[in-house]
Amino acid sequence: MTEKLRVDLSGAPQTMLATLYAKALDADLPNSVLHDTWARDVVARIDYDWSQTSMTPRNSPSVSLRSAHFDSWTRQFLAVHPRATVLHLGCGLDSRYFRIDPGPDVEWFDVDYPDVAALRTRLYPERAHHHVVATSVTDPGYLGDVPADRPTLVLGEGLTMYLEADDGLGLLRRVVGRFPSGELQFDAFNRLGIRSQWMNAVVRRSGSRLHWGIDGPHDILDAVPGTRLLAWVPVFESDAFSALPGAYRVVAATMNRIPGLRTMAQFHRYAFGRPA
Ligand SMILES: C[S@@+](CC[C@H](N)C(=O)[O-])C[C@H]1O[C@@H](n2cnc3c(N)ncnc32)[C@H](O)[C@@H]1O
Structure with missing residues (x-):
């Protein structure tokens, strides 16, 4: 298995981890808005505590709708x-x-x-x-x-x-x-x-x-x-x-x-x- 990439960002650059994760969560929803399988694959390759993003399947449409x-x-x-x-x-x-x-x-x-x-x-x-x-x-x-x-x-x-x-x-x-x-x-x-x-x-x-x-x-x-x-x-x-x-x-x-x-x-x- 390839090693995951450790990511340590703060300030504005860190916020893109939240939008990325929201799109990955959305991709797994039965009624996905964006179908962003790229986001899902990229998230899987990053070593990060995604719970820190405050994104959940429930609030992910706030991001995926904007991207769509x-x-x-x-x-x-x-x-x-x-x-x-x-x-x-x-x-x-x-x-x-x-x-x-x-x-x-x-x-x-x-x-x-x-x-x-x-x-x-x-x-x-x-x-x-x-x-x-x-x-x-x-x-x-x-x-x-x-x-x-x-x-x-x-x-x-x-x-x-x-x-x-x-x-x-x-x-x-x-x-x-x-x-x-x-x-x-x-x-x-x-x-x-x-x-x-x-x-x-x-x-x-x-x-x-x-x-x-x-x-x-x-x-x-x-x-x-x-x-x-x-x-x-x-x-x-x-x-x-x-x-x-x-x-x-x-x-x-x-x-x-x-x-x-x-x-x-x-x-x-x-x-x-x-x-x-
Ligand atoms: C909320 S995230 C949005 C990322 C992406 N557009 C998306 O929707 O998933 C904000 C992004 O803007 C970038 N950003 C903010 N200020 C910037 C600047 N002055 N120059 C380059 N990038 C900037 C951050 O690094 C971050 O990637």
Whole structure:
């Protein structure tokens, strides 16, 4: 039997162990949302006390639904732009590249801190058009090495809240300045979500801090010239909830009635550059 890989992370990088484990748990559910067998296999190869993640089969849909949502938006983008670049920022150990299995005209860059990128390289197989970049996403340097010759999807799932607002907005402005056209897709917490981060067990246990609260599309449209809104979806209103067991639908319906809670977590989608 091959020896398991010991993993010892703290702060924001540790949080990706929780999202990975949630997807692995989801894969074993009879009504799996994401069917992420890659996550299950990767979890099996890591030596870690997974009970520390606070993820259970019961709360795993909070993660798998979000990932399924961004898989769907990614597929939509690639259906329109089969020749494209994808920048998957704060990728953690997510298997999106393998779930989507894009064609040979897609250059895909998975970007995360060096500790996480090193784990990715050990745990996932190499593919010709798949690249792993070890850097902070807010470092201005790496974008210059990404080809700017095709429509570009910049996707950050579970990322924006870990960035300082100025750094996040600076990143989005650099993306819009460098690539000729494309989309920005990410999720966000509103300012109330940032203020109540003490309730978030994954964040608390990792010792990380959340910073950037986004209350709605105007926080982006006003600050990042050249962006056009394609979609803004408060998470509890997303279609995904309608497919879940009754208890989840009741929670979503309750959250939707309370201002502030309704937009606590949101999915954002913008176009930039030349219209397709
Ligand atoms: C909650 S996890 C989400 C991981 C993955 N996107 C998923 O959904 O499974 C947050 C990820 O963002 C990464 N991250 C946070 N801030 C970052 C930064 N400034 N540069 C690179 N990665 C960052 C963390 O290392 C971690 O992998």
